[in-house]
Amino acid sequence: xxxxxxxxxxxxxxxxxxxxxxxxxxxxxxxxxxxxxxxxxxxxxxxxxxxxxxxxxxxxxxxxxxxxxxxxxxxxxxxxxxxxxxxxxxxxxxxxxxxxxxxxxxxxxxxxxxxxxxxxxxxxxxxxxxxxxxxxxxxxxxxxxxxxxxxxxxxxxxxxxxxxxxxxxxxxxxxxxxxxxxxxxxxxxxxxxxxxxxxxxxxxxxxxxxxxxxxxxxxxxxxxxxxxxxxxxxxxxxxxxxxxxxxxxxxxxxxxxxxxxxxxxxxxxxxxxxxxxxxxxxxxxxxxxxxxxxxxxxxxxxxxxxxxxxxxxxxxxxxxxxxxxxxx
Amino acid sequence: xxxxxxxxxxxxxxxxxxxxxxxxxxxxxxxxxxxxxxxxxxxxxxxxxxxxxxxxxxxxxxxxxxxxxxxxxxxxxxxxxxxxxxxxxxxxxxxxxxxxxxxxxxxxxxxxxxxxxxxxxxxxxxxxxxxxxxxxxxxxxxxxxxxxxxxxxxxxxxxxxxxxxxxxxxxxxxxxxxxxxxxxxxxxxxxxxxxxxxxxxxxxxxxxxxxxxxxxxxxxxxxxxxxxxxxxxxxxxxxxxxxxxxxxxxxxxxxxxxxxxxxxxxxxxxxxxxxxxxxxxxxxxxxxxxxxxxxxxxxxxxxx
Amino acid sequence: xxxxxxxxxxxxxxxxxxxxxxxxxxxxxxxxxxxxxxxxxxxxxxxxxxxxxxxxxxxxxxxxxxxxxxxxxxxxxxxxxxxxxxxxxxxxxxxxxxxxxxxxxxxxxxxxxxxxxxxxxxxxxxxxxxxxxxxxxxxxxxxxxxxxxxxxxxxxxxxxxxxxxxxxxxxxxxxxxxxxxxxxxxxxxxxxxxxxxxxxxxxxxxxxxxxxxxxxxxxxxxxxxxxxxxxxxxxxxxxxxxxxxxxxxxxxxxxxxxxxxxxxxxxxxxxxxxxxxxxxxxxxxxxxxxxxxxxxxxxxxxxxxx
Numbered sequence: 001x002x003x004x005x006x007x008x009x010x011x012x013x014x015x016x017x018x019x020x021x022x023x024x025x026x027x028x029x030x031x032x033x034x035x036x037x038x039x040x041x042x043x044x045x046x047x048x049x050x051x052x053x054x055x056x057x058x059x060x061x062x063x064x065x066x067x068x069x070x071x072x073x074x075x076x077x078x079x080x081x082x083x084x085x086x087x088x089x090x091x092x093x094x095x096x097x098x099x100x101x102x103x104x105x106x107x108x109x110x111x112x113x114x115x116x117x118x119x120x121x122x123x124x125x126x127x128x129x130x131x132x133x134x135x136x137x138x139x140x141x142x143x144x145x146x147x148x149x150x151x152x153x154x155x156x157x158x159x160x161x162x163x164x165x166x167x168x169x170x171x172x173x174x175x176x177x178x179x180x181x182x183x184x185x186x187x188x189x190x191x192x193x194x195x196x197x198x199x200x201x202x203x204x205x206x207x208x209x210x211x212x213x214x215x216x217x218x219x220x221x222x223x224x225x226x227x228x229x230x231x232x233x234x235x236x237x238x239x240x241x242x243x244x245x246x247x248x249x250x251x252x253x254x255x256x257x258x259x260x261x262x263x264x265x266x267x268x269x270x271x272x273x274x275x276x277x278x279x280x281x282x283x284x285x286x287x288x289x290x291x292x293x294x295x296x297x298x299x300x301x302x303x304x305x306x307x308x309x310x311x312x313x314x315x316x317x318x319x320x321x322x323x324x325x326x327x328x
Numbered sequence: 329x330x331x332x333x334x335x336x337x338x339x340x341x342x343x344x345x346x347x348x349x350x351x352x353x354x355x356x357x358x359x360x361x362x363x364x365x366x367x368x369x370x371x372x373x374x375x376x377x378x379x380x381x382x383x384x385x386x387x388x389x390x391x392x393x394x395x396x397x398x399x400x401x402x403x404x405x406x407x408x409x410x411x412x413x414x415x416x417x418x419x420x421x422x423x424x425x426x427x428x429x430x431x432x433x434x435x436x437x438x439x440x441x442x443x444x445x446x447x448x449x450x451x452x453x454x455x456x457x458x459x460x461x462x463x464x465x466x467x468x469x470x471x472x473x474x475x476x477x478x479x480x481x482x483x484x485x486x487x488x489x490x491x492x493x494x495x496x497x498x499x500x501x502x503x504x505x506x507x508x509x510x511x512x513x514x515x516x517x518x519x520x521x522x523x524x525x526x527x528x529x530x531x532x533x534x535x536x537x538x539x540x541x542x543x544x545x546x547x548x549x550x551x552x553x554x555x556x557x558x559x560x561x562x563x564x565x566x567x568x569x570x571x572x573x574x575x576x577x578x579x580x581x582x583x584x585x586x587x588x589x590x591x592x593x594x595x596x597x598x599x600x601x602x603x604x605x606x607x608x609x610x611x612x613x614x615x616x617x618x619x620x621x622x623x624x625x626x627x628x629x630x631x632x
Numbered sequence: 633x634x635x636x637x638x639x640x641x642x643x644x645x646x647x648x649x650x651x652x653x654x655x656x657x658x659x660x661x662x663x664x665x666x667x668x669x670x671x672x673x674x675x676x677x678x679x680x681x682x683x684x685x686x687x688x689x690x691x692x693x694x695x696x697x698x699x700x701x702x703x704x705x706x707x708x709x710x711x712x713x714x715x716x717x718x719x720x721x722x723x724x725x726x727x728x729x730x731x732x733x734x735x736x737x738x739x740x741x742x743x744x745x746x747x748x749x750x751x752x753x754x755x756x757x758x759x760x761x762x763x764x765x766x767x768x769x770x771x772x773x774x775x776x777x778x779x780x781x782x783x784x785x786x787x788x789x790x791x792x793x794x795x796x797x798x799x800x801x802x803x804x805x806x807x808x809x810x811x812x813x814x815x816x817x818x819x820x821x822x823x824x825x826x827x828x829x830x831x832x833x834x835x836x837x838x839x840x841x842x843x844x845x846x847x848x849x850x851x852x853x854x855x856x857x858x859x860x861x862x863x864x865x866x867x868x869x870x871x872x873x874x875x876x877x878x879x880x881x882x883x884x885x886x887x888x889x890x891x892x893x894x895x896x897x898x899x900x901x902x903x904x905x906x907x908x909x910x911x912x913x914x915x916x917x918x919x920x921x922x923x924x925x926x927x928x929x930x931x932x933x934x935x936x937x938x
Contacts, residue, residue, distance in 0.1 A: 024448050024476070024507055024511055024513075025511075027477070029434075030433075031433060034399065034432065125415065129413050131413045133413070139400070139402040140399075140402075
């Protein structure tokens with residue numbers, strides 16, 4: 001199969017001559033199977049992120065909502081049983097899930113920032129430095145490459161979302177085993193699911209935009225811009241459409257519109273996974289009869305979410321080319 | 329066996345045809361792939377690498393089909409692209425070993441091999457520095473190193489001396505020559521600098537407008553007919569040219585202090601005639617050698 | 633046309649050029665030097681994009697820095713890729729012609745002439761984004777000559793051009809220089825420089841290393857031991873004979889081919905004068921001789937390393 005004269009490179013030089021030959025030689029060492037190659041791309045992306053000091057700072061900051069929830073629980077255990085009953089157990093069977101969801105909601109913004117730190121540069125930097133051509137000239141496919149870039153972001157965001165939740169889960173399990181914790185056997189699955197939803201959503205968004213940019217700065221700014229713009233638009237839309245309800249003090253109106261943003265969609269899908277209602281203070285004058293806000297319609301939100309993920313991935317896939325197509 | 333080939337190859341980008349019915353074979357050894365801008369050289373390389381799909385016809389590399397066996401081909405091919413490429417924040421060792429891992433080498437082997445090829449490409453201690461701080465010459469060496477890291481059987485070099493200063497160019501050409509000699513490694517050099525090809529290649533293939541126009545051994549192509557010598561004088565001298573003409577020879581071409589002289593078959597030793605003319609006209613001959621056509625002449629004739 | 637007197641320019645602590653004095657007159661001058669030697673800095677000083685930190689730069693007896701009178705007489709072809717991807721070649725040249733102060737009545741015909749000179753008439757209506765590297769280079773050259781400047785500064789103008797393009801553009805530069813303009817071309821490709829001009833300006837690490845006629849510069853370097861490779865069937869006998877000359881330092885036979893011989897001499901002029909005489913008198917059949925130290929490449933290597 002090979003062209004050119006084969007030289008017996010596998011026998012050590014010393015057998016032939018007492019002086020070793022240190023000029024160029026062929027590589028005939030072992031080769032991994034192709035299945036692992038995307039993981040190498042992912043690993044390179046992860047390593048790049050872990051080297052930045054501010055990445056670690058972000059991870060610490062993003063854990064704050066869980067730490068706060070944990071602290072709250074800890075303080076409550078020190079109080080009397082009836083106070084606990086009043087504050088925690090509001091009769092709902094889903095009390096721990098609700099705590100976890102609220103902490104998750106608080107972390108969501110930071111997960112986006114973490115996603116940007118890892119992923120904004122991923123494909124954009126390769127575009128700018130023409131490295132794509134070099135990589136794709138190696139025996140990997142475009143899909144390997146894209147999957148690797150995507151997984152690089154996904155894994156980091158997933159772990160960042162999962163780690164504090166698991167720590168809190170562990171704490172709850174040890175401290176509240178008797179106090180109703182066993183009533184929620186699906187909680188760990190819900191935590192995993194919500195973390196994966198956030199990670200996949202952000203990975204697709206960030207990688208999809210990165211593929212269309214030629215610099216990490218532009219890519220980061222664009223991703224953040226799209227993210228915040230969608231939040232602002234959703235908020236303004238919600239505020240104008242439901243102005244009357246809000247004036248009347250009904251905060252529960254228009255959950256769907258309120259969450260019609262990138263962060264909202266991701267949050268809503270996770271909300272449906274946790275399947276909890278958020279308690280809000282009631283109407284003026286009836287503050288102590290809290291109202292419950294239920295998650296927005298799953299099917300609508302899931303469709304939007306899938307559109308974001310698939311759109312991001314397809315968008316990136318279209319752009320990843322080893323050839324500059326010259327038009328005109 | 330040919331290292332790479334194309335048979336009735338047609339490649340289109342959208343409605344634009346880049347290669348129209350190209351048939352050629354790249355023999356073993358070191359081959360210069362020449363052609364004017366837009367002749368389809370880069371497109372041909374990209375077809376071999378499996379980056380673009382042929383519209384019609386076929387292309388093979390090392391006996392494998394470029395369409396069906398892209399991955400297996402890329403395992404055995406090393407590409408040194410024309411453009412500068414580097415990753416911010418990476419040093420040469422991590423970049424080259426990363427590309428090695430992409431080719432399937434285990435991490436430890438890739439690292440070992442990265443050091444080996446970087447050393448071979450003359451990067452020395454600089455390999456631990458971030459690539460942004462490198463000079464053009466060093467970046468060019470990294471590009472070569474990453475093309476060699478996985479031990480390819482065919483090396484594609486696209487403008488390997490692009491942007492290099494004279495010293496860097498000489499060093500790069502020395503490397504290319506060394507790689508292509510006795511290493512079981514076939515090399516294809518695409519370059520607009522024909523002396524680079526003259527220095528590194530044994531074969532040339534010339535394409536124009538998506539068609540092959542000439543191919544052959546460099547030595548065969550450069551041979552001239554008749555008894556011609558190239559003479560270089562210390563300074564341009566009309567008197568010398570006149571003296572040569574009066575000895576019955578003909579000035580084929582003359583540029584500055586260099587000229588090419590054609591002698592009739594009756595002259596036994598052209599050198600003696602040149603010496604006589606020099607002594608007679610007071611010119612100083614600085615070099616004298618049997619004439620070879622430059623690759624540039626060959627090229628101009630082929631595409632002209 | 634260009635006079636630099638003790639001109640230096642540094643950026644922060646990085647020195648671009650250091651105390652350079654020289655004069656460049658009409659004709660074609662090649663600007664040589666390794667990467668980072670200061671060639672681009674020198675060009676930017678002359679074209680008035682930079683002001684010398686110390687010393688003086690005069691072009692047409694005026695200071696070029698931010699001087700539009702001088703700008704209008706200078707054509708400059710930068711090394712960087714121009715990024716007006718959405719313009720056609722003609723629009724690009726026309727825009728720069730307008731900037732150079734060509735009245736709109738003449739602009740179209742001047743652009744057409746310039747594009748014709750660089751062989752881009754056929755592709756002038758296409759967008760630059762779709763041009764090959766060689767075509768971009770041609771358009772950049774057209775832009776530099778469109779206002780018929782007296783001084784033409786070209787930074788690596790042949791980069792990316794194919795062999796045909798290189799020869800056409802080289803011919804164009806030579807023609808412009810012969811018509812009395814001052815053309816300064818920087819290049820790394822020394823054999824091409826040899827075909828263009830004999831006059832070089834060599835800078836290295838910010839300092840001027842050599843200026844003037846290649847042959848003169850080479851003659852001065854000749855004082856250094858100089859090697860000549862000779863092919864002759866009787867190489868052994870010729871070697872023995874040559875060693876009798878006092879200026880021949882050594883003569884060694886090639887290991888592989890004993891008809892080849894390398895001689896080292898300290899007085900190449902004397903040697904080259906005597907060799908034909910010797911060959912004719914004693915009947916040596918010298919088929920080939922040549923010095924690896926004889927071309928611009930060798931001059932460059934000697935000056936930049938030495």
